[in-house]
Amino acid sequence: MARKRERLEVIRDVLKAIQTNRNIKPTRLLYASNLSPQMFKDYINELIEKKFIQIDIDNKEKKTFSLTKKGYEFLQEYRVIESFVDNFGL
């Protein structure tokens, strides 16, 4: 059985999915993130609140997500954060 992802890993996966598929739609992101709808909603709200992602409206008036500068920064620093937590046993 696959182990449960840590919170940081889920955030990384969601942000990576947005980075790979620029201006991704909510339903596609839900599938890509492999979360339950409620968990997905919680994580998305947290990421918006922390200004890691933003909501855009495309020319068909559909909602899409894109990464902010802070979101890119998180992805770049993810390995450092992971290594910090892992090495200090936090």
Next chain:
Amino acid sequence: MEALSILVQNKELIKVFFGAIVLLICLIITLKSDRLFRLSSHQGIRHFRNAFFFYGLAFLSRYIIGSYYNPYNLSILLFEFFLIIGGFFLLHSLLWRRFRHIEKGYSSSLLSPITFLFYIMALVLVLLDLTWKAYFFMFLSQIVIFLAASVISYKNFRKKPGKFFPKFYFVAMLLSLVAWILNALAALMLNWNKGILSGVYLINVIVFLLFWIGIMKVTKQ
């Protein structure tokens, strides 16, 4: 013996220098871990940051400010208070997952119920030492904290035997434990033996340097 007499003659200057080194290391660790916490909101990083923030306050009050201004031995009381809280936070950074349900919903880690418990326990320990005019409770609390931290870090090291860093962290915790035991022996049984105390200062500098090297290595800067 000559080296020891030089150390004793320049005791105050060496204390300020020692305090300044530890304070600088604490400042670097606090700033670096704060940056990573702000990005990740990871509670373990947050408590680790808080530990070094309080250690920094302890060494600032005792060895920097206290060397020049120390009414009613206030700097020593503050040192003890901040040092005990720093120890609690360091241990909490290793155990936070077990208590996360208590802290949920508190935006400031300095105002959560667990932190209030730390403040109260540290205050009680300081008042007990003040009443008995000894440092027995500070030594006892630090020995218990670093004994627990040594056991936890040893378990972490056993989980990842191939990795270098968990061993490094375990060694740092073990050295801290040794330093506190020696400090307690020197203070409570050997009339503040200067030779042992010099050794304790040296071990403390090594422990803080180990943390500093670890942080620099992990953040690769």
